[in-house]
Ligand code: ADP
């Protein structure tokens with residue numbers, strides 16, 4: 001009986017003739033059950049085939065996929081291509097690619113010329129509503145089943161939304177920075193103004209007190225100097241950089257800066273060492289502003305180490321990648337190293353913030369300003385410091401070509 005419920009497919013069929021009705025009924029039920037299972041399995045399989053039909057994939061992807069024949073006439077044009085370029089498949093099939101999509105003609109020509117499969121083009125145009133569209137285009141050979149090249153495959157990814165969001169985030173960031181800056185300036189101006197007001201208020205009562213007048217004028221001058229320094233720094237920060245910059249030697253600029261800082265270093269008993277600059281570090285720069293950066297770094301070092309310290313300036317060159325998509329380029333590196341107290345880790349990521357200062361008379365604008373100047377030159381500033389181990393600032397500026 002048990003044997004009958006699971007008959008082997010190649011089992012002896014003559015046994016069926018002798019089987020009793022109950023056994024036959026069981027067999028029939030089993031047959032029905034298995035047929036149903038098979039039907040379901042078949043349905044699932046069919047559905048999967050429908051789903052992975054290349055045609056569905058081709059029209060569901062969000063990238064515009066276009067194929068061209070050897071004469072650059074359009075063979076296929078998927079749904080995303082219709083949407084992105086605002087054209088209909090039936091209007092462009094068999095038409096020359098360059099006529100249908102003139103905005104892509106230059107990139108296709110470049111791909112044809114270079115023949116590189118590692119290509120990546122940025123294509124921008126305005127859609128029929130006048131909105132800017134940014135595409136990343138890639139071209140590759142279209143191959144047949146035997147791997148023979150029969151045309152070109154063009155793939156375009158729409159980056160417009162991504163770009164829009166990036167721009168929005170940047171703008172929001174700028175507005176926040178502006179708000180913070182305004183709040184900082186207001187705060188910084190309030191202190192000297194309050195002091196000046198206080199003195200002026202008691203002036204009538206004390207105008208015959210010589211000691212007071214002495215103190216009055218000293219403090220007034222100090223506070224007004226502070227306001228002047230603040231406005232100078234603010235103005236420097238707002239000044240745009242000129243687009244046409246002459247090539248100057250970084251080490252020459254540093255020596256120039258040291259020329260008028262040397263006395264202050266000597267007066268404080270600080271030893272100064274300047275390394276050799278074998279390359280001369282030619283950099284396209286606004287000389288006065290780069291000098292401003294060096295003054296800020298050197299004065300900070302001087303203020304940090306106090307007596308009997310040592311400051312060293314070193315020059316070198318270094319190959320560095322600014323971001324993923326750019327080839328590496330050569331930077332002129334200027335290091336300012338001091339053996340002062342160093343910067344605690346919890347301050348390290350704040351020292352470039354406007355108005356961050358740990359000094360009584362500091363403005364906290366020196367490093368913020370330096371950072372901005374160096375960035376405007378296409379470079380960057382880094383810092384390496386630990387308490388008790390001194391501080392090292394590196395200024396990297398793109399080396400001038402040739
Ligand atoms: P300020 O000099 O007016 O304080 P900066 O922007 O020049 O403003 O510097 C910000 C802060 O960074 C300083 O107050 C100090 O705490 C820290 N700092 C900068 N350079 C050094 C250095 N070489 N050694 C130790 N601390 C430093």
Ligand code: MG
Nearest residue numbers: 296300366367
């Ligand atoms: Mg400073």
